[in-house]
Amino acid sequence: MSDRDTIHAHIEAHIGEHIANIQRLVQQPSVSLEKTGLRECAALLVSNMMAAGFTEAETVDVGDDYPGVWGMVDCGKPTTMLIYGHYDVRPVGTEAWTHPPFSGEAIPFDGFPKVVLGRGAAAQKGPLQAWINAVSSILSVEGALPVNLIFLIEGAELLGSPNYGKLFERYRDRLAQVSALYGPKTAQDASGAVSMTLGYKGLIYLEFVASTQSTGLGPQGGAVHSATSVVVDNPVWRLLHAMASLTDDTGRTIAIPELAAMMAQAKPIADWERPLLDAMRAGVAGKDPNGFIPGLAPQFPVKTFKEEVAPADLLQRYMYGPSFNISGLRSGYTGPGTKSFLLPDTATATCDLRVISEVGAQDIIAIIRRHLDSAGFPDITIRVMAAYDWYQTSLESSLIRATLATLDAYDCPRTIWPVQGFGGPWAHFAKLLGIPSLQGGSPGHGARLATSDEFLVVEGDGKVASLATIERYYVDLIYAFAAVTKQ
Incomplete structure (x- = not known):
């Protein structure tokens, strides 16, 4: 033996x-x-x-x-x-x-x-x-x-x-x-x-925070009654407008010019990759994307995708295309039951950006910071949870x-x-x-x-x-x- x-x-x-x-x-x-x-x-x-x-x-x-x-x-x-x-x-x-x-x-x-x-x-x-x-x-x-x-x-x-x-x-x-x-x-x-x-892909995991402490507008240090909204600013609206500036009206296309220009330069598919990609494309022809795109759940199927394209093209876009996703929005009371009629002092959006780019993750975060500043949202805080290159x-x-x-x-x-x-x-x-x-x-x-x-x-x-x-x-x-x- x-x-x-x-x-x-x-x-x-x-x-x-x-x-x-x-x-x-x-x-x-x-x-x-x-x-x-x-x-x-x-x-x-x-x-x-x-x-x-x-x-x-x-x-x-x-x-x-x-x-x-x-x-x-x-x-x-x-x-x-x-x-x-x-x-x-x-x-x-x-x-x-x-x-x-x-x-x-x-x-x-x-x-x-x-x-x-x-x-x-x-x-x-x-x-x-x-x-x-x-x-x-x-x-x-x-x-x-x-x-x-x-x-x-x-x-x-x-x-x-x-x-x-x-x-x-x-x-x-x-x-x-x-x-x-x-x-x-x-x-x-x-x-x-x-x-x-x-x-x-690279993974950039961020939190965008709008706070009354940053602007001096609205309640300082805690929520007040929503009846006061007629005379008090709400940071949630501030965050929503800031987030809306990041994409087009559909939410499907990144609207940060510097970032969009970078992402438009798609990674060329190397000669050694092409046979692997072609084999994968052939293997999914005519199949339901819910069964072959990682991260989808067949028990919660997607009925309509962002683009009306063949399954093979959808797979290729999943593999090489950029994404900017909002995974969570939090403000006000989020515990069990309800606590009605609040005007909160903070609002947070949790987002993940996934991209293949020779521009490093930290440089991409700097691009997003410059955009918010130039768009009139210098008070929106960016908390970096993770920043990894592809x-x-x-x-x-x-x-x-x-x-x-x-x-x-x-x-x-x-x-x-x-x-x-x-x-x-x-x-x-x-x-x-x-x-x-x-x-x-x-x-x-x-x-x-x-x-x-x-x-x-x-x-x-x-x-x-x-x-x-x-x-x-x-x-x-x-x-x-x-x-x-x-x-």
């Missing part, structure tokens, strides 16, 4: 323990939006890393309520891979769960022999712990990995990763040794096909070559996205360290990530992978990456 076979056999022999590791992580609530259980979950991750044989593991306090987690397996190798992940999860939501949302039960579900059910099982606790399980098996059999591993895990991804820059800077000197970034994620659909994404990883990079070779060995059909509409902190590493980056692109199936009854499959059905197969794949990917980087 080869050493690799021995590692695989170790995974099979300990799969019950590995499932239990995921269950315990899912059972620990860690809702960043509600600041629930974050420190406890970070501490549990550190404990799991130490139990797996990590040489370093610690929680990282960056001065807020969302601690990060640092871990390292230093085997003295010349190559180091960085593992990105997050332990925070979405709120439970308002849809009914068939099982308690943090039960972490391992049960038959949705036609699969066994799943771990609970918030965060599929995104992202299950895949992250599966990677830790795989590392533990290698260390148990071999005593060392073929590469060094660094883990830098955050607890505020679902808030737009506002503190990941601080985590990065805390360890910047040590991160300089990293050769590639990998983020474990479920990437297999119910048919068994694996999706992998080579690029992501990036794209080459098909020829060491990490992608290792991934494709490992997928071939597992006979996994795949779809390769040249770029997707999401964005996040992993762009830091692609841009600042000049390394390849990949999220997912591996076997493993999870579902219902944003609704009730979220689950991760741990015993497959012949099409999607079991947890043992996921962990074997992670082992083989580590060795494949080590082999590619030696060439």
Whole structure:
């Protein structure tokens, strides 16, 4: 039996323990939006890393309520891979769960022999712990990995990763040794096909705030009765007019001249991207976009899209086009029940801008600031929640070559996205360290990530992978990456 076979056999022999590791992580609530259980979950991750044989593991306090987690397996190798992940999860939501949302039960579900059910099982606790399980098996059999591993895990991804820059800077000197970034994620659909994404748009996450403190107009420091609106200014109207200046009357086109001119210069599609794009376009011909555009929910289908175009053209616009979205408007009383007849002192709009541009995220924010000032809204405050550039990883990079070779060995059909509409902190590493980056692109199936009854499959059905197969794949990917980087 080869050493690799021995590692695989170790995974099979300990799969019950590995499932239990995921269950315990899912059972620990860690809702960043509600600041629930974050420190406890970070501490549990550190404990799991130490139990797996990590040489370093610690929680990282960056001065807020969302601690990060640092871990390292230093085997003295010349190559180091960085593992990105997050332990925070979405709120439970308002849809009914068939099982308690943090039960972490391992049960038959949705036609699969066994799943771990609970918030965060599929995104992202299950895949992250599966990677830790795989590392533990290698260390148990071999005593060392073929590469060094660094883990830098955050607890505020679902808030737009506002503190990941601080985590990065805390360890910047040590991160300089990293050769590639990998983020474990479920990437297999119910048919068994694996999706992998080579690029992501930039993500700029902002809050626009109108305040009576800024203008001196209206109530100072609290709300007054709405009957006074005949003689008192309301900052909500101020915010609405400021937001209206950002787009045309339809809300579909950005009306900031400097920004619109920048976005009109669409990213040219590279020669190596064209076959991937053409294959994707052919694959969605005649299909319902609700089923193939990431982020849409078939249970809440969109009936009419912004443009009346073919599905393939809609897909291409989703991939490469810019967007400016208002995700929330808040003012006055927002608690349970009602508190009627208010004239508030502040109003806030939460927005996200997603764009492929060689202009950096911070420069784009400066463009928006200049526009508001020139449009007569210098008092509107811009709070920067997150600002990440776009990036794209080459098909020829060491990490992608290792991934494709490992997928071939597992006979996994795949779809390769040249770029997707999401964005996040992993762009830091692609841009600042000049390394390849990949999220997912591996076997493993999870579902219902944003609704009730979220689950991760741990015993497959012949099409999607079991947890043992996921962990074997992670082992083989580590060795494949080590082999590619030696060439």
